[in-house]
Amino acid sequence: MTMLDIERLRGDFPVLDQVKVNGRDLVYLDNAASSQMPRQVIDRIARYQSLEHANIHRGVHHLSDAATTAYESARSSVRRFINAAEDREVIFTSGTTDAINLVAHGWGRACVGEGDEIILSEVEHHANIVPWQMLCEEKGARIRVIPVDDRGELDLVAYASLFNERTRLVGIAHVSNALGTVNPVREMIATAHAHGVPVLVDGAQAVAHEVVDVQALDCDFYAFSGHKLYGPTGIGILYGRAALLERMRPFKGGGDMILSVSFEKTTYNIIPHKFEAGTPPIMPAVGLGAAVEYLSGLGLAKVAAWEQSLLAYGTERLSAIQGVRIIGTARHKAAVISFNIADVHPHDVGSLLNDEGIAVRTGHHCAQPVMKRYGVPATVRASFAFYNTRAEVDTLAGAVDKIRRLFE
Amino acid sequence: MESRQLYQEVILDHNRKPRNYGRLESPTHHSEGVNPLCGDHIFLDLALEAQTIARISFEGQSCAICKASASMMSSVVKGRSVLEADRMVEGFRALATGQASAEQMTDLGRLRVFEGIKDLPSRVKCAVLPWHTLHAALHAESATTTEGDADPVPGSA
Structure with missing residues (x-):
């Protein structure tokens, strides 16, 4: 090499x-707070905004096609970058926090009930704690915590012992933002799956620094942000396994996330559009696409x-x-x-x-x-x-x- | 401005050996100040006698700027009346935000060592926190913060 x-x-x-x-x-x-942007990304954003911008998924005119192509190409770039199986498993959000909140609302409110348990680690960022606390408060569920040792490594024996028939989800950071620990997420996901429990990985600190392959990890959800990945702020990704996303309820309602609307009944759009209500941050998404291409090139x-x-x-x-x-x-x-x-x-x-x-x-x-x-x-x-x-x-x-x- | 200029010997000395550090046994007034941005957290005890600060003590966890500010404040306001202390709170706030009048500058005396803080917006709150806490203690508010309405530099967090 x-x-x-x-x-x-x-x-x-x-x-x-x-x-x-x-x-x-x-x-x-x-860089763990926010990375800088290379001119390749800055130039791509400028070109999009100068020559390709209109609203997406709507118009029949040239610019709307150009913008839609730019936006959906960015999705494909991200899909290749994390090796997701399909583009539709890649949802644009405003960032990691937004992605985790989407799962807490869309999946959590339907699948977590009174007395249920969610396992988190002691090294989580507040973004992977607070949405689950809010859900637990609403549902009467509770959080169990995987302890961390003096070096900053999670206690995997304690982790395995936290599972029971009430466990509904595991939420873990791929890399701890405060300590730098790379958690053994692949092994931890296997443990959770042995109990039939899905896993959300907060990948905000990982994706820019090591190869992430969501299929090899076998994770169910993987969340990250554009601005820690040499891309812009205001954009992030929720990867979700298609089967889970299909069952998940939309969190925000509005345009673009529907197939048809009447005052009697609304039919939701297919994934990923079901989760992208309203006009999305097109320019940041295009920038993120350019950023992952840049990084893949390196x-x-x-x-x-x-x-x-x-x-x-x-x-x-x-x-x-x-x-x-x-x-x-x-x-x-x-x-x-x-x-x-x-x-x-x-x-x-x-x-x-x-x-x-x-x-x-x-x-x-x-x-x-x-x-x-x-x-x-x-x-x-x-x-x-x-x-x-x-x-x-x-x-x-x-x-x-x-x-x-x-x-x- | 380089922050190094602020870390003068007098500030480093008050940080190393803070004056009036600890808790009072029977305070008449007390307050707790928190700066959520950096985690500065101080407890301030006062013993007032006839509207004069007879004894004052502080303790807590904070950066050097906050600790030195608290230490110097405690030395300066001890023996002063509530009215005088209030005026000094106003004066220090003005100093830290670069708005002190000539008269206030004179009043502040050696506290003028903090004048440079006005050029370090992210650190203004560190210096001001003890003074907010003093104001809260004098006016029977049990807790204060450098956020919200009391924010000396709105939007700086």
């Missing part, structure tokens, strides 16, 4: 060389290999600094390093790193149960993309050491 030419690829991202922070080069290490295996080398180097450099504690030391991690410097509050660290041009996320990362588990109010999180370099890791490590000395 040839390596990626990182210096050349960095040229695809205008922000990386055009934006200076405090007179310094930008070191963008907040090759996810090469992307993963480079990011893993950055993770190893970053972990080595940061852990060598006195007082630095890395939170999340699972054996299998994505390129996310959550850490704290002695007693220095992450917000102070974040502000001081910004002085050096370094962008990181600081806070609880919308994963307060994780913060509680490790006894910290917040962490500093450096999250890498394929366009990051070893030199940027050096800049980070140097700045962290400087901050440690300032607060000594």
